[in-house]
Amino acid sequence: MKDTTVRGLSMETRRGFIVLRLPAQISWQNYAGIREGVSKALSLASAGTAPGTGRGGVVVDFGDAVLLDAAGLVLLARAETRAQLLGCPLRAVVPALSAHVRRALQLTGLSRLVPVFADVASATAAPVPGGEAGNVDTTYVLDAIRALHPGDAGLTPT
Secondary structure, eight states, X not given: OOOOOOXXXXXXXXXXXXXXXOOSEESTXXXXXXXXXXXXXXXXXXXXXXXXXXXXXXXXXXXXXXXXXXXXXXHHHHHHHXXXXXXXXXXXEOOTTOHHHXXXXXXXXXXXXXXXXXXXHHHHHSOOXXXXXXXXXXXXXXXXXXXXXXXXXXXXXX
């Protein structure tokens, strides 16, 4: 089995949310490990089995990200699709100093799918809307990511 441990990836629980802090570099090189971490966080949150979780969800923290390529955008789009299927709220944290990450989320439309907060405290303090999981089509988001990164081999449609 391939080791998918990612340096700089950490998980903690705050106010009923599982907070997944992403590493400084988010690329295809560490995509599998980060995807595994996101998947684990979503599974724990949707099952309510993580310590201190209740009606929370998952917060993906991009606060340390200095390099974000198409892999990180694809990761968030796919995480949102899975979160919707599980009925698990997904939020992103993008600090004001990470303008490059915020711009990428806006250009691809991800910021319309995943609520974006300036810090973890805000993301975990905002109320979780009730209701059933919606039907999310991230196709347009993936198409926008492909348009921004036309030569990226990791974006080949499957």
